[in-house]
Amino acid sequence: MMMVVNVANSHDYGEALTKSLLFFEGQRSGKLPPSQRITWRKDSALLDGFDLHVDLVGGYYDAEDNVKFHFPMAYTTTMLAWGVLEFGEFMGSDLQHAYEAIRWATDYFLKATSVPGVVYAQVGDPYGDHKCWERPEDMDTPRTTYAVTENKPGSEVSAEIAAALAASSMVFYGFDRRYSKLLLRRASRVFLFADKFRGSYKDGLGPAVCPFYCSGNGYQDELIWAAAWLHKATKATYYWNYVTRNIHSVDSVFAEFGWDAKHAGINILLSKVIMSMHSFYFVLDSSLFRPNADKFVCSVLPESPTKSVTYSPGGLLFKQGGSNMQHATALSFLLIVYSRYLYGHGNISIVHCDNVAVKPSRLIQVAKGQVDYILGNNPSGMSYMVGYGNKFPRYIHHRGSSLPSIDQHPEHINCDEGRSYFASNQPNPNLLIGAIVGGPDINDSYNDSRADFAHSEPTTYINAPVVGILAYFKSVMGRVEIG
Structure with missing residues (x-):
């Protein structure tokens, strides 16, 4: 049996995949390995954790700044792992780089969870950091370490780290069993900590995390998300029972998925369990997850009468807030994953959005429209991935990219000196290959400006979500997918 997918050879998805993974090397913190391919980046933050006498060297900078925010870092890791689990077979030589990108994070999270009863949640004072425009190699702002504990809990950040470790344990299971088991044991311990000592880290850490990455919708979705991944990794009924017992405490929102909201991701991930007729869970409660996964589809598809997102005239999916591309990539990832789960399940593979019947192949088409828009099929003819195509952003809001590299300017550039480079009308001297920017506005207009950080x-x-997306389209480009 085959699912025919109409995929034109409009882009080199393999090239884009390679570059999307290169980006993560540009975001590395710590001691860089000899295999480092973004060579204008150098070692940085080699004393992280020193203030609390713990080794927190490594991990990723989340964006343009030099703070390590563990909440979005953990979500990033979960999505990289999910992408490999679903689409790793299509990655070819890039699969090894995907493993490396995940392990750079999981090695770090093992450090961040090494002390029982403590989860290190952030490194770097965000206020001191954001006052400066410095290379990570030069930074001299406070590297304050922030931790959540039994008395100052942080269930959302702890649970997301547990999800990342659990998902990653499956990635490494086939070829590094010892490391996989270590990740899974740690995931279980951190989840129990997150669940037993409940509370939001925005209350315990306050201004250190807000308004930067404070959770706007609570921590319950992260607890269920982590339990879902632990169930997937272990098949233990304890985690399934935890999910089904607590799922009704999460608000019924269907098009929310990202670093702060796991609702749609939970429904898509667990719909596969429900749809499997060979699973006793199906008999248990077939009303769980699948109906909400369908509602997610109906909330996103352009032709759906119940859609809750908007689209630009050029076809880009839009939700309120800055950094809109995070929604286009994350929701497109879910569409592709769900289409593959749906395929092969007979009549239940059709999604009904009121009077509109949607086949799995339609989900693929919508996702392809988003990734093609990102890569250049848009009114501006601009690729929003740095280094892909002939026209792409040259003035991205990113310190390391906008300041001269250590190779070109070995002398220290202090906090204030960096501002002249920020204000320069010259393009960024260092290409952060593979970086996808926040993207154009609702009218498809993009102002290539460092100051326009949104x-x-x-x-x-x-x-993170686009890695799996690109691997999928690389695999089906110009042919049919074998079901």
Whole structure:
């Protein structure tokens, strides 16, 4: 049996995949390995954790700044792992780089969860950091370490780290069993900590995390998200029972998915369990997850009478707030994953949005429209991935990219000196290959300006979902997919 997918050879998805993974090397913090391919980046933040006598060297910078925010870093890791689990077979030589991108994060999260009863949630004072425009290699702002504990809990950040470790444990299971088991054991321990000592880290850490990455919708969705991944990794009924017992405490929103909201991701991930007739869970409660996964589709598809997102005239999916590309990539990832789950399930593979019947192939078409828009099929004819195509953003809101590299300017550039480079009318001297920026406005207009950070700033959580998307389209480009 085959699902025919009409995929034109409009873009080199393999090239874009390679570059999307290169971006993560540009975001590395810590001691860089000899295999580092973004060579204008150098070692940085080699004393992180020193203030609390713990080793927190490594991990990723989330965006343009030099703070390590563990909440979005963990979501990024979960999405990279999910992408490999779903689409790793299509990645070819880039699969090894995907493993490396995940392990750079999981090695770090093992450090961040090494002390029982403590989860390190952030490194770097965001206020001191954001006052400066410095290369990560030069930064001299406070590297304050922030932790959540039993007395100052942070269930959302702890649970997301547990989800990342659980998902990643499956990635490494086939070829590094010892490391996989270590990740899974740690995921279980961190989840229990997150669940037992409940509370939001915005209350315990306050201004350190807000308004930067404070959770706007609570921590319950992260707890269920982590339990869902632990169930997927272990098949233990304890985690399934946890999910089904607590799922009704989460608000019924269907098009929300990203670093702060896991609702649609939970429904898509667990719909596969429900749709499997060979699973006793199906008999248990077939009303769970699948109907809400269908509602997610109906909330996103352009022709759906119940859609809750908007589209630009050029076809880009839009939700309120800055850094809009995070929604286009994350929701497109879910559409592709769900279409593959749906395929092969007979009549239940059709999604009904009131009177509109939607086949799995339509989900693929919508996702393809988004990734093609990002890569250049848009009114501006601009690729929003740095280094892909002939026309792409040259003035991205990113310190390391906008300041001269250590190779070109070995002398220290202090906090105030960096401002002249920020204000320069010259393009960024260092290409952050593969970075996807926040993107154009609702009218498809993009101002290539460092100052316009809502549109010109790249983030790890924009890029993470697109890795799997690009691997999928690389696999089906110009042919049919074998079901």
